[in-house]
Amino acid sequence: MSGGVQRSLDLARRVFARKGALLSILYLAAIALVAMLARWVVPFDPVAQNLMSTLEPPSTAHWFGTDELGRDIMTRVVYGARTSLLTASGAVIIAGTIGVPVGLVAGFFGGWRDAVLMRIVDVLLSLPGILFAMALIAVLGRSQLAALVAVGITGIPSFARITRAQVLSLRKRDFVMAVEALGGSSAYNMFRTVLPNSWSPILVQIVILSSIAILLEAALAFLGVGIPPPTPSWGEMLRTGKSYLYDAPYYAVLPGIVLTLTILSLDTLGRTLAWVLEDRHELAEEAAPDRMVP
Amino acid sequence: MSEPVLSVRGLEVTFIGGGRPVPAVRGVDFDVYPNEVLGIVGESGSGKSVTSLAITGLLPDTARVKGSIRLGDVEMTEADREILRQMRGQDVGMIFQDPATTLNPVFTVGRQVTEGQVAHGQIQALRARERSIELLREVDIPDPDGRVLQYPHQFSGGMRQRAVIAMAMAGRPRLIIADEPTTALDVTVQAQVLSVLAKRQADTGAAVILITHDLGVVAEVAHRVAVMYGGRIVETGPVAEIFKRPRHPYTVGLLQSLPRIDSVDERLVPIPGQPPNPALLPTGCTFHPRCPIGCDRAICRSEEPPLRAVGEVHHSACHYAEEVARLFADAMPSDRIPASVVARAAAAGPPLLAVDGLKVHFPIKAGILRRRVGWVRAVDGVSLTVGPGETVGLVGESGCGKTTTGRAIMGLIKATGGSIRFDGQEVTRLSPGELRKARRHMQYIFQDPYSSLNPIKTVGDIVAEPLHIHGLYEEMGGGARITELFELVGLPRTVLGRYPREFSGGQKQRIGIARALALQPRLLILDEPVAALDVSIQAQIINLLQDLQKELGLAYLFIAHDLSVVRHISDRVAVMYLGRIVEESEKATLYETPVHPYTQSLLSAVPVPDPDARQTRRRIVLEGDIPNPAKPPSGCYFHPRCFRATERCRVEEPAFEPYPGLPTRSACHHAGPLEAVGSRRGASS
Numbered sequence: 001m002s003g004g005v006q007r008s009l010d011l012a013r014r015v016f017a018r019k020g021a022l023l024s025i026l027y028l029a030a031i032a033l034v035a036m037l038a039r040w041v042v043p044f045d046p047v048a049q050n051l052m053s054t055l056e057p058p059s060t061a062h063w064f065g066t067d068e069l070g071r072d073i074m075t076r077v078v079y080g081a082r083t084s085l086l087t088a089s090g091a092v093i094i095a096g097t098i099g100v101p102v103g104l105v106a107g108f109f110g111g112w113r114d115a116v117l118m119r120i121v122d123v124l125l126s127l128p129g130i131l132f133a134m135a136l137i138a139v140l141g142r143s144q145l146a147a148l149v150a151v152g153i154t155g156i157p158s159f160a161r162i163t164r165a166q167v168l169s170l171r172k173r174d175f176v177m178a179v180e181a182l183g184g185s186s187a188y189n190m191f192r193t194v195l196p197n198s199w200s201p202i203l204v205q206i207v208i209l210s211s212i213a214i215l216l217e218a219a220l221a222f223l224g225v226g227i228p229p230p231t232p233s234w235g236e237m238l239r240t241g242k243s244y245l246y247d248a249p250y251y252a253v254l255p256g257i258v259l260t261l262t263i264l265s266l267d268t269l270g271r272t273l274a275w276v277l278e279d280r281h282e283l284a285e286e287a288a289p290d291r292m293v294p
Numbered sequence: 295m296s297e298p299v300l301s302v303r304g305l306e307v308t309f310i311g312g313g314r315p316v317p318a319v320r321g322v323d324f325d326v327y328p329n330e331v332l333g334i335v336g337e338s339g340s341g342k343s344v345t346s347l348a349i350t351g352l353l354p355d356t357a358r359v360k361g362s363i364r365l366g367d368v369e370m371t372e373a374d375r376e377i378l379r380q381m382r383g384q385d386v387g388m389i390f391q392d393p394a395t396t397l398n399p400v401f402t403v404g405r406q407v408t409e410g411q412v413a414h415g416q417i418q419a420l421r422a423r424e425r426s427i428e429l430l431r432e433v434d435i436p437d438p439d440g441r442v443l444q445y446p447h448q449f450s451g452g453m454r455q456r457a458v459i460a461m462a463m464a465g466r467p468r469l470i471i472a473d474e475p476t477t478a479l480d481v482t483v484q485a486q487v488l489s490v491l492a493k494r495q496a497d498t499g500a501a502v503i504l505i506t507h508d509l510g511v512v513a514e515v516a517h518r519v520a521v522m523y524g525g526r527i528v529e530t531g532p533v534a535e536i537f538k539r540p541r542h543p544y545t546v547g548l549l550q551s552l553p554r555i556d557s558v559d560e561r562l563v564p565i566p567g568q569p570p571n572p573a574l575l576p577t578g579c580t581f582h583p584r585c586p587i588g589c590d591r592a593i594c595r596s597e598e599p600p601l602r603a604v605g606e607v608h609h610s611a612c613h614y615a616e617e618v619a620r621l622f623a624d625a626m627p628s629d630r631i632p633a634s635v636v637a638r639a640a641a642a643g644p645p646l647l648a649v650d651g652l653k654v655h656f657p658i659k660a661g662i663l664r665r666r667v668g669w670v671r672a673v674d675g676v677s678l679t680v681g682p683g684e685t686v687g688l689v690g691e692s693g694c695g696k697t698t699t700g701r702a703i704m705g706l707i708k709a710t711g712g713s714i715r716f717d718g719q720e721v722t723r724l725s726p727g728e729l730r731k732a733r734r735h736m737q738y739i740f741q742d743p744y745s746s747l748n749p750i751k752t753v754g755d756i757v758a759e760p761l762h763i764h765g766l767y768e769e770m771g772g773g774a775r776i777t778e779l780f781e782l783v784g785l786p787r788t789v790l791g792r793y794p795r796e797f798s799g800g801q802k803q804r805i806g807i808a809r810a811l812a813l814q815p816r817l818l819i820l821d822e823p824v825a826a827l828d829v830s831i832q833a834q835i836i837n838l839l840q841d842l843q844k845e846l847g848l849a850y851l852f853i854a855h856d857l858s859v860v861r862h863i864s865d866r867v868a869v870m871y872l873g874r875i876v877e878e879s880e881k882a883t884l885y886e887t888p889v890h891p892y893t894q895s896l897l898s899a900v901p902v903p904d905p906d907a908r909q910t911r912r913r914i915v916l917e918g919d920i921p922n923p924a925k926p927p928s929g930c931y932f933h934p935r936c937f938r939a940t941e942r943c944r945v946e947e948p949a950f951e952p953y954p955g956l957p958t959r960s961a962c963h964h965a966g967p968l969e970a971v972g973s974r975r976g977a978s979s
Binding site for chain 1: 726730731737740741742745749759763806813
């Protein structure tokens, strides 16, 4: 698929051309990189306690200071990024692999399949995300996997609905009917014609759900039902840090800033993608010279 | 001659933003006098619409205007917004292409018709109702007292456009700009609207600028014509001069590439190539790459010819305007053969496609429980046959069910009843898998080349797709076969790796045809294949289709609303009205001696690109619009609009049967040639 590669490059070029998106991507890439190379980036162990130096302010040895158990906060922020990114990617994979096919089938066939599938999606949508996640964790117990599954399931409806809306509009287009007229089966048409034309909104949704997933994971940890300690998590650090807000403000504030910037970057990237992809769509239609007059 | 109403001098419009500036209009001069209709003709990208927007000051902010536009004593290019706004209501009336979007859906039609006059303080709000009724009566809207309180959605398309004309004329403007006023309308409705426009113009003595791509419409209503190409006027003169003695090769090309309703050519003479993209204009004369008389002479490539006088009131922008006369004389009369002479032998043997009593009914669902409350009878008993190598034209106005018929034959829409036999095999009862196999030899070409190609595949992959679907790619010759298909439709092999958006409309339609030919079909169902294309490109595609038919022995079911195109390409023609075929015959017979009153009015309503025919032709202007197929009239569906209708037509449905003495079948109680029956009643005008 050289065409796919070329289109991706074209998209990347247009996203990078926008300053906000470029900064966001650089920030997110840096976070992802240090999370993956954590062992070589930060010299400390994220869980090893050192009760001799608790709640120390930032210094050359500990850039973000130390926590109430003497652990290096920056090290824990870096390892915490792993938790966040793992939850985000896991949730996106779960929500996408279930939501996209559901929306595809519902939108493509319509009729009773649409009615049944979308009612199930409506039920999922009617559950408040965080309560549903807490209930699920209460059943499964506190673990990385439970948090990830919980967030993933709450993300299914948005993928299903967005895919369905896109498929519905494509279903009416002549080129989809043309493949049917050429003798292509429904499965062929669905996966080879409709799905490849639906990636734009799905891509945007992937970015948006990542941001929601990171925030939800942090919220669960903050409420004390997230990933169990001592695994570092940004939400967990905010939760403990708030008890020392007067003695050691940096403890909660610095991880909070990292979390805020991550969410901000993801949202900026999502907005830019949506804008650029929509614009690209218009560009495709510009071939006719009379289109220049609005 | 009196003072011109509008005087345009050296008008230039350039669009900036998004890279380099795009010159859309490059130096246009013209005058419009009172009581005159100036037709501006051109293809897409010629700058005709931009010119009209410049006159009314409605160009977007990215446009830069140079030159002078004088309306009476006012210089429009220097006037401020307030003055322009005043003039738009009082001195300039505008009629746009789509009446559905020109009227505001939330206000009554009556209120909108006089809105401008009330706003400008010409009439008192209390008297507006009275004035609206008067204006609606003037544009022949039936029951204006009742209609004045209705909303746009209660009006039909033709009535809406007449209301828009009433609105544009309300303040008795000195100038009316009509931008493609009938392009969105059906041919019988177009005839109504054009006659109303002409009548109101004569009543008020206004000057009218009529912008259109349709030479027939121009010949029908314009007094003078300006032909635009590449942002300039290339020829201007009185309408009879332009059609009889054109002095620019582009005008000659347009006239030759047009299929005509009044005669039959063996073959159209298309203008080669594409209309130029305003962003990438050729040097010198913009027409030289497509010109048959320039012969690549140096001056054509280097120097843009000025618009110069070639007659008393006739101007042409061609270096060799004098030679054009010979070009036109050579081409036109000798090639034009009287219609009755050309008649191909009817195909012998069993038909390839036989459709019998085909019905497609769509349920209308309403209420929370989505219960069925009625049926839309989109196709209601259509029978037709297509023989091997034969072209059958299926014509009708929008909403008559012709596209649904085509799609049902193709199996894209499920038939409610009737039988479809393709090559002796009944296809309505096949399972989806069997149907896919059977359909291999039947292919479909879509109307809109812009949306029928998958935008994310290369055109090479698009054409190869049917072979991959049926697992025949290797068997049919793989890549060599794809190249061969591209050459067959006249595209170079170098374009294989490019995407649909890089092609023009005509090229996309060629790719659509190549895709349909990949599986070596025997029947092509063509759904308005040239309706979305410019005149010069339309001729190229029609010629291609005829060549392919000869070369590959294809049968065509050609679905179209354009009677001229259908006449040109078909062997037999079937006319549809409201889901049924009302008349079917050999082409020559149907066009020469139609027996069904609907066919007769349809044929009389088609604008003919011959200004002399204006006086001599008899026009049957049908009243009203096509009824709603969910609530068809009783008896004969056509009786409410028919000029021969009697009591019998109201109650008894006519059978579709042969008409004695002609190879024609028709469904009418009072079928008969126009002279014999039509003269009894005074329905013609």
